[in-house]
Amino acid sequence: MGIDAGFDMVPRLSKGVVDKHNWDQFISSIKQHYRDDPQVETKPNYILFKAGERPKLPFEGHKFLRFSSKVSGAKAAATRAQSYIDTVTRVARVHFGSRVQCWNDGADRYGTYDWGEVNESIESYEQPESHTSIASFLTGSDPIKELGIPVFEIKTIPGKGRGLIARFNISKGTRILCEEPLITTRPMPPSELELFLAARLKALPRVSQRQYLSLHNNYPGKYPFANTFKTNALPCGAGSIVGGVYPTICLINHSCIPNSHNSWDSNAKHETIYAIRPIKAGEEITIPYDKGGTSATRLAFLKEAFGFDCTCRGCSRPPSDLQASDARRLRIQSLDDAIGDPYRMQSRPRQSLRDCRSLLQALEEEYDGCAGALGARLYYDAFQVSIAHGDQARAGVFAERAYRARVVCEGEGSPETQRARALARRPADHNSFGLCSMKWKSTRGMVPEGLDTAQFERWLFRE
Numbered sequence: 001m002g003i004d005a006g007f008d009m010v011p012r013l014s015k016g017v018v019d020k021h022n023w024d025q026f027i028s029s030i031k032q033h034y035r036d037d038p039q040v041e042t043k044p045n046y047i048l049f050k051a052g053e054r055p056k057l058p059f060e061g062h063k064f065l066r067f068s069s070k071v072s073g074a075k076a077a078a079t080r081a082q083s084y085i086d087t088v089t090r091v092a093r094v095h096f097g098s099r100v101q102c103w104n105d106g107a108d109r110y111g112t113y114d115w116g117e118v119n120e121s122i123e124s125y126e127q128p129e130s131h132t133s134i135a136s137f138l139t140g141s142d143p144i145k146e147l148g149i150p151v152f153e154i155k156t157i158p159g160k161g162r163g164l165i166a167r168f169n170i171s172k173g174t175r176i177l178c179e180e181p182l183i184t185t186r187p188m189p190p191s192e193l194e195l196f197l198a199a200r201l202k203a204l205p206r207v208s209q210r211q212y213l214s215l216h217n218n219y220p221g222k223y224p225f226a227n228t229f230k231t232n233a234l235p236c237g238a239g240s241i242v243g244g245v246y247p248t249i250c251l252i253n254h255s256c257i258p259n260s261h262n263s264w265d266s267n268a269k270h271e272t273i274y275a276i277r278p279i280k281a282g283e284e285i286t287i288p289y290d291k292g293g294t295s296a297t298r299l300a301f302l303k304e305a306f307g308f309d310c311t312c313r314g315c316s317r318p319p320s321d322l323q324a325s326d327a328r329r330l331r332i333q334s335l336d337d338a339i340g341d342p343y344r345m346q347s348r349p350r351q352s353l354r355d356c357r358s359l360l361q362a363l364e365e366e367y368d369g370c371a372g373a374l375g376a377r378l379y380y381d382a383f384q385v386s387i388a389h390g391d392q393a394r395a396g397v398f399a400e401r402a403y404r405a406r407v408v409c410e411g412e413g414s415p416e417t418q419r420a421r422a423l424a425r426r427p428a429d430h431n432s433f434g435l436c437s438m439k440w441k442s443t444r445g446m447v448p449e450g451l452d453t454a455q456f457e458r459w460l461f462r463e
């Protein structure tokens with residue numbers, strides 16, 4: 001036992017030129033820092049730290065997943081393992097920023113990778129690969145990402161002003177953008193907000209001031225700063241009353257059937273945009289500003305809250321398609337309400353799970369098979385129904401699915417993704433474990449094997 005601590009590189013480095021260069025610089029800094037330390041030894045393929053559990057840093061960065069050791073116990077104390085972990089983490093952060101994800105299981109923060117894959121990666125340090133050609137040198141890399149070229153360009157879109165257009169094909173789960181807000185604030189009366197924003201803007205660097213002033217304002221006239229905020233602000237977290245305005249993210253237009261998801265990372269204090277379906281080169285990148293409902297509800301909301309008439313592809317469908325979509329939206333709403341009813345979850349959980357399955361199907365139909373965060377939320381609901389009746393086996397599978405859906409929408413590092421991941425590993429840690437009953441009691445290991453997909457889904461949803 002004992003406490004493990006360290007950091008993971010997320011996502012892992014590619015074999016490409018930029019990652020390789022950054023890793024070489026990092027390794028040089030480490031060698032330089034420890035040049036007179038007898039506990040740090042340079043081996044042919046890696047640097048060995050003779051402290052704690054003797055962690056290593058390979059010379060080939062793409063093999064690296066984790067640097068860690070036990071930091072408690074006599075051996076760790078005698079060899080100052082904690083100090084090596086801290087220093088190497090600090091230097092890695094300088095070179096790789098938020099890609100360096102620190103964890104400490106004593107503080108209930110766990111690494112991203114499984115120990116199996118970490119051990120495999122460490123074993124591979126011993127077998128250096130030789131690069132024989134430029135092609136093999138670039139294998140596995142993403143030259144676009146490596147060169148830092150944005151995957152979109154800003155263009156004028158008929159009827160919508162500016163918008164973001166995909167420059168290349170973008171695959172599902174790609175992080176398109178990550179930005180810190182120029183300004184955040186709570187709601188205030190317009191005159192008060194105007195004064196508040198004027199003061200905040202004055203304190204910003206000139207480039208940020210220009211970015212703010214270049215944003216679209218749907219309500220010209222009185223209160224220009226406040227109305228620019230109203231036109232562009234995105235909530236800092238689902239349901240938050242605090243809104244934030246961003247230089248580029250605020251150029252993304254709305255769609256009722258979006259291809260991207262925006263989310264606020266409450267730890268990192270930034271907003272991210274991820275592709276929730278494959279986006280073709282030339283296609284517009286869109287996010288949802290609405291709160292769901294039928295086309296009439298959405299149109300009214302968008303007009304009231306943002307002052308525009310939506311012309312997205314969802315709203316521009318032929319009347320018969322729009323009618324079918326409205327029927328699905330109503331069904332989605334009523335299933336969602338039913339699943340959220342705690343009395344029903346307690347007294348008729350089997351029915352709640354059946355509703356989850358129906359909701360999943362309705363979401364897939366309405367959102368062209370990519371329900372994004374709505375899918376993640378649905379799986380979390382199914383998790384709650386199962387765990388509230390003591391069923392760790394199904395709850396674990398639902399949490400695993402919620403985790404995978406979150407990775408697509410928000411990436412591996414977001415707090416929501418991490419939460420789903422922790423629940424998938426230990427469903428019983430949830431505070432509603434057995435809250436309604438233990439009539440479905442099962443352990444995490446009781447997931448059946450050898451079923452085909454249809455049989456497995458029937459088992460999962462208790463049909």
Ligand SMILES: C[S@@+](CC[C@H](N)C(=O)[O-])C[C@H]1O[C@@H](n2cnc3c(N)ncnc32)[C@H](O)[C@@H]1O
Nearest residue numbers: 160161162216232250251253254308310311312
């Ligand atoms: C946050 S801004 C988006 C960027 C904006 N198009 C621009 O030129 O800066 C929101 C504004 O974009 C326009 N817009 C966004 N989505 C739209 C849509 N689906 N249909 C029509 N106009 C839209 C509206 O004028 C809306 O008030």
